[in-house]
Amino acid sequence: MKKNLKTWASKLNALKVKFIAIFLLISLVPMLVLTFILTSQSTSALKKKTAEEQALSAKIGADFVNSWLSEKIKSAEEIMKKNPAFQTGQAANILSILKVMEQSDPDVSVITFVDKAGMLSDTEGNVHDGSKFDNIKQVMTSKKLYISNITLNTFTQKYSIFLDIPILNEQGEFVGAIQPEVDASELLQLIENIKIGESGYAYLLSADGFYIAHPDDKKVGRNYKEFALPGKIEAFQNTVFTKDQGTVSYSEQSESKSASFTKVESSNWKLIVTAPANEVFKTVQQIQNKAVILMIASLILISVIAIYVASFMTRSILDISRMMTLVSQGDLTGRLKVKGKDELERVKESINSMLDSFTDIIRKITQSTEHVAASSEELTAIANDSTQASEHIVKSVDVVVRGSEVQVQGSEETTVAMEEMATGVQTIAISASTVADTALNVVQEVSAGSQDIQHAISQMIKMSQSVEDTAAIVRSLETKSHAIQQTVQLISEIAGQTNLLALNASIEAARAGEHGRGFSVVAAEVRKLAEQTTTATNHISSHIQDTLQAITEAAASMNNGLSEVSLSVTQVEKTGVTFGVIQKSVQHVNDQIQEVSAVTEQISAGTQEVSASMAEMAVIMKNSSNKLNEVSRAAGDQHHSMKEILSASESLSTMSNDLQEMVSRFKI
Structure with missing residues (x-):
């Protein structure tokens, strides 16, 4: 074993190996540095562009959701402004108008009137006590619009959104509210159509962390913490629930994911577009792989050239080395062949003269x-x-x-x-x-x-x-x-x-x-x-x-x-x-x-x-x-x-x- 190590050590000390090492060092180091810099710059720019595209997808989706909600709310508010009967707070005067509104908008299945006492009256004559519902209490106390989460209507088997729109008189006093039940199928289809990469998707989160819309129906209406790892929870708490928009990276089911989020302005919802990081940055990874392949090919080509050049440069030196080995053994009969006029050939002539002496x-x-x-x-x-x-x-x-x-x-x-x-x-x-x-x-x-x-x-x-x-x-x-x-x-x-x-x-x-x-x-x-x-x-x-x-x-x-x-x-x-x-x-x-x-x-x-x-x-x-x-x-x-x-x-x-x-x- 020691003999083999000494043999390899002597080979590594050979002049040919040193020439090859110097040539590779001079050729490869600048190329590797330049390739690394260009690859880093390009991948950094591409990563930034990919992240911007992902954020843009989230923003476009959020804008569409916001536009869809705003359209429904604005339509109801305009009708309320055009009809002074709403300010009276009388259910008999308002229910007829609400029936017309139901017929004019196919997405609205039913509109309920809420009086100032919290009693619910629909266009079909049904009356219920809604003063115990949280959304009714919030509208009555805050006098502001309330948008519910998307829920499944057990009668129609459709997902709906309830809009609680307050009615205020000229003195700004709460006299009632209307509650349109809006079909959310179009909204869910829109969110479902948002794709990124091969397996990326979009979903909605409420302000308190419940899934409003998600490709997996089992998660809808449940808190995201039930399905998330501690790392994801911490990341969401520090970004999604503290900022209006941005990006976040986290691990889910042993997979690294990248997500962009944007707040829906008309509500406190957050539209999140997520995908596996390897899919989002697939192009970046392909560029890096190509760069590595290019560097390996360059290394092989330069190594072959270096070996050829080193062999050519050390041929005369090896002849001199072999001659000096024979001389060290006492054989003075041999002589070197002189074929040119360069420095090494003149050295050969001098060695021949020295051997004669x-x-x-x-x-x-x-x-x-x-x-x-x-x-x-x-x-x-x-x-x-x-x-x-x-x-x-x-x-x-x-x-x-x-x-x-x-x-x-x-x-x-x-x-x-x-x-x-x-x-x-x-x-x-x-x-x-x-x-x-x-x-x-x-x-x-x-x-x-x-x-x-x-x-x-x-x-x-x-x-x-x-x-x-x-x-x-x-x-x-x-x-x-x-x-x-x-x-x-x-x-x-x-x-x-x-x-x-x-x-x-x-x-x-x-x-x-x-x-x-x-x-x-x-x-x-x-x-x-x-x-x-x-x-x-x-x-x-x-x-x-x-x-x-x-x-x-x-x-x-x-x-x-x-x-x-x-x-x-x-x-x-x-x-x-x-x-x-x-x-x-x-x-x-x-x-x-x-x-x-x-x-x-x-x-x-x-x-x-x-x-x-x-x-x-x-x-x-x-x-x-x-x-x-x-x-x-x-x-x-x-x-x-x-x-x-x-x-x-x-x-x-x-x-x-x-x-x-x-x-x-x-x-x-």
Whole structure:
């Protein structure tokens, strides 16, 4: 499926197809636009003319109906004007005239007189009460002509129209009316003769939407809404019942219809001429169909011409395309036939010349590639041998370099070790001398320390005696503080008793009334003094308690200090004995250090000489190693260059082979 789509896509991209498309576009678009414009204008004009003819049919029919009704009404009104008996409203005087009117007009079957009370009297002497009829009521109240709808007379089996013509006196008062029953057969025949198209017809609608006349007798006297779709009802409500004349389109029984309507001036009737839209605009549709057929025929003719012209124009281009396809496949043997002097023929000549040039170039390239291929093979063999030799040299030099580097590293490590040994020996010598001096100082310091320790022992003994004396004083102070606390407690109790006595005195003074007022003041002052005394004793008791606590802690601390002083005296005495032992040991060490210092000075001199010799040897070995590294790098560079030469020669050989293969594809 995809392959077929690609094939069709390639065909659509062909130059021939593009030429055809351009030719059709240039030819058809203007023609189609012009045809569309002319067809639209002609069909629009024809539609307008057809609609006008349909409207004219409706107007002519309405005018005839109006003329027929007006003639009947005018005839009756003229007789009424010529006979003053009508203004009297007397039935006896009017019925004789009405009988003459019946005989003079064959379309009038009977004329009835209506008096002002609504009583109906005909020429045959029949009397009926018509005051309950709507048409009689309307004439009596409006004093205007009333035309009834067409109805079927059950006695005569004919369709009739009742004309209610009012009779007014000179004061304009209603005195009666005449009601001619007019045969509507002529009117119905007229409406039936109105045709449009093959199945178009005319019918009458009353102002309230009832069929007055219609080809289908079943609809006469019934409301049109009973047979109409909602779309037709809406269309009629917006046009037929709101305008005096016009056109309307609607759907009826799955068929689109076009109708024209006109109001009958003498009544509120509407004459409607309707027909299927396809019949009304049949001519328009025929013109449109012919236009489509003409456009299709033109399209076919122009397409044939476009295909022929495109084939003629692309013939030379297709020859060139086929030749270029062979050239792309490597066939340079073919040549184009030149038959003229136009631009495409000159292109063919140029292509032939180009192919000749290509053929010569391919021959020369073939010869050159053969020579290059042979030379590249020789160069590859030489480069391969040189690469192997240089690789052997590089490996040998690498072995020597690694050996020299090991020797240099060993000599450097030996030199560093000798230098470190010399430095260490020299440091030992210096340290030994320093230690000797330090040991001598230590002996002196130990002697002085022993003397200081003896002095400290005597001071510690004195301090122990002082601490014991202080502890005795603190214990005495603690005893006296307890006595003071007891005294303060007694004072506090006395102050409390005094406060109670002062309170009792105040109570007794209050009982004594005016006589005890002075004693009450004294009791209040005593109570205040007792309260102040209680407060002061509380403060003193608190301070004494803090002092007792501090004295107790000081006594405990003195006892602890006394124990520590005793321990310190014992420890210092032991330290004095230890210092004596240390003094003897330090003296012995000092003697040994003096001997070590002399030996280390001799060793230091020997190691410095060996270190100098190893340093010179390391410099020589390092220079040799650097030279060998330079030789190794040079050998590596040479080996790398030989590899590049070998790679280039191999690439050249490959390219020459590829070039030979490419050139061999061409046929010359």
